[in-house]
Amino acid sequence: MxxxxxxxxxxxxxxxxxxxxxxxxxxxxxxxxxxxxxxxxxxxxxxxxxxxxxxxVTAFQRSDHLVQGGLTNSVIVTGATLILVIPLGSLTSLWVFRLPPKPKSILLGFFAFGLMVPPQVGLQPTIRLLQALGLHLTYPGLILVNVGGGYLAFAVFVYVGFLRTVSQDVIEAARVDGAGEWRIWWSVVMPLIRPATVTVGIFVGLWTWNDFLSPLLILGPLKGQTITVGMYLSMSTYSTDYGQMFGIMLLAAVIPVAGYLISQREFIYGLMSGASKG
Amino acid sequence: MKTFKAARWALFPAAAVGLALYSLWVIYPIIASAVTSLTNASPLKTSTDFVGLANYAQMQTDARLHRSFTFTLIVVIVSTIGSNVIGLAFALLLNGPGRSYKVMRMLAFIPQVLSGVVVAFIWRSILNQGGLLNTWLINLGVMDQAIPWIGTPNLATFSVCVVVTWVNTAFATVVYTASLQSVPEELVDAAIVDGAGWLSRFWNVTWPLIAPGTTISITLSLITSLKLYDVLAVLTGGGPANQTNSVAYYLIQVAFTGNRFGYGSAIGILLLAITAVTSFVSTGLLRRREAKL
Structure with missing residues (x-):
């Protein structure tokens, strides 16, 4: 003993x-x-x-408003990405999920491909396409690329994986009661697949917040950068002032880390379910 | 059946938007890259010519590209083996009962929550010539001259491996911890009753049962280190003397700084092919192992 x-x-x-x-x-x-x-x-x-x-305090008093501006921009970009990717992802998944087996597995394979593409590969044509649409160096441009370029594929995987575990009887019952498809999506399916929405929200939110290369090249170095890129642009010149550097880093990291500590259980759950499907 | 079909068409407009966005921002750029890789496109030129496979042929003599492949290969191998071995050992250690273990498991994942930029800035402040590690070692009297941790090609390669391994270890630890918690206690107890030692229990009971976790952890470590970019941009800037350029980093340099769209696209297509093959082979081999058990 x-x-x-x-x-x-x-x-x-x-x-x-x-x-x-x-x-x-x-x-x-x-x-x-x-x-x-x-x-x-x-x-x-x-x-x-x-x-x-x-x-x-000095980080907040900088004349370029790096911290205030960067945090605001990051909140806007992250929020808009999530507001678009969650309904679009869940609706697309619900539609794909009900397809006959063959087209369903073809479409899932099509989306799976997007999960593995290194983001650097298509960046050049992406920017030319944004320029052609007049969206280069704009927030809508960055948000559109976030949603379409990869995160939607991730959302589809998490949602389809979760829909497999949901009983179809409840949905059928709602249909028998005469509820329309959009109504069923919003009032029946969305509450049933809430854990999947939490997973998508946590991970897409974190990736958008921490993203570096896309905002750097799509928003450009001059105006209105996200906090992650703003930090990079300002600190390459300031790198000997260690106190200042750690101060800005703390402010950039505090929101994701606090979010992780609060939603820790869902985080690990999502990691396992999302990763095993991905 | 009729209602089912009607239902399918009701949500189709939303799914069409989803499919269109995905095609436009993932599939189109890849096709455009593949096409551009057959040309000498550049914003500095007035006309673009079709050059066939010349860009791919050029790769054979590009010493910087060769170095970037060697460097990426070193980082991928070292960080995948390192993070999985350390992560599994760490997870076995942290898989204990009670609150203190729970807090430790929580802390072990934090490197994954930080952006690559923050991670690299933390490590740069530690590893710089006049940084915290050198200052600390000199203050302690361990040595009297600073070590250039990111200043020579070999040390910088080593340092990048350490940083990437650190980040991937956080991921591996959490995946292995979650896998370990799904191992039924009765099986382990039964092995104890049979008189199996610690090593035998691990090898015959635990290791086969955490196979799905191994698949996830190894495959994702391979893919994330293949597209290594953010950490390099801050920690080494690809230097010294371009010795720590990853393929992804070199590709951005060629396309955006060097304005050689055609050649940059060719490198991108090659990187995509390597990533695809790696993830198929890795999941294929590891899944087969899962099935066998």
Whole structure:
């Protein structure tokens, strides 16, 4: 018995040591956001004592409004992408799901292809197409590319995978009651497939927020960038001011990390279901 | 049956929009790239000529492209093996009961939630010549001269491998943890009763049962490191001396900075082909293993 408890203690100690080692870079980014550059270099691993909010305050006081502007733009782009991709994805999936087996598997294969295409491959023609449509360097252009270019394929996969687990009887019953197809989609199917919507929302939201190459090239370097790209553009020049850098990074990462911590259970669930279908 | 058909057409307009958007922003650009790869298109030229497979032939003598393939291959292999071995070991360690293990599992995934840009900035501040790791080691008196972690080709390649492995390990750990929790305890207990040691239990019971998790983790690690871009843009900028260019990074340089649309498209089509083959072979082989068990 005694040996068992000792084993347990050893295992916990090992797990703690591994977690601490693995998380050191995150710890460094977090604590150093609350230190002066002098404190950072004196000992990067020390706790921020006394803590300072200067890095955060100066990040907000920048004359280019990088943080306020970037956060606003990221919220707009992410929000608009989700508002389009969720109804479009669920409706397309519902339609594909009811097709006869052959066309259904052909269409699913067609969408599966999009999940694996490296985003760099079609970027050049994508931008020429945006230019032709007059949407280059605009938000609608970026949002359209987000929705069509890959995220919709992901949504279709998650939704079709989930629809397989939903009983068709409820939908049939609603139809017998005389409900129209759009009504059934909104009031019967959407509530049934809510976990799939949460998965799509979490992952597409995270990817859009963290996306780098598409916003960099589609919105262009000059105006109204997202926080992820804004951070990149400003910090390539500022890279010696470590305190400032960690402050901006903390502000860029706080929303996705907080979202993850809040929705952690759904996150892991979605990861397993989405990934196994993808 | 009639209602069913009617139902199909009712939602068709929405599905048509979905299909049209997907075709326009995923399928069309790939076809356009494939066509452009047969030309010498460039915004600097007034006319575009058909050049056949000349762009593909040119790849044979492009030393920078060869280096980008070697570099990508190194990162893909090192990070896939590294993140799966470390991730599985980490998951076995973290698969304990109670709250403290739960918190640790939660922390282990954070690198995946951060953007590649943030990840690379964190690591750049650590690995820079005048960065935190060198300062710390010099303060400790371990050494008196800074090590150029991202300043020489070999060290920079090594550093990129470390960073990509770190990010992919977070993913592998969560996938393996979730897989481990689906292993029925009765099976493990039965093996204990049979007198199986730790290693035998792992090899004969756990390892076969987490096969689906292995498929997901290995395949996604291969695909994500094949299209490596964001981390390089911040951490090394492809340098020093273009030695840490991935194929994806080199392709963007050729097409957007070098304005060589034709050649850039050809590299893109090749990258797409490699990614497709890799993911088919990987899922094919690993699924077959799943089926066998």
């Amino acid at each position: 005694k040996r068992r408890t000792r084993q347990r203690g050893l295992r916990l100690a090992g797990a703690l040591a591994a977690t601490v080692a693995f998380c050191i870079p995150i710890y460094i980014a977090f604590v150093n956001a609350f230190k002066t550059t002098y404190q950072i270099f004196y000992n990067p691993l020390a706790l921020p004592w006394p803590p300072t909010l200067d890095n955060i």
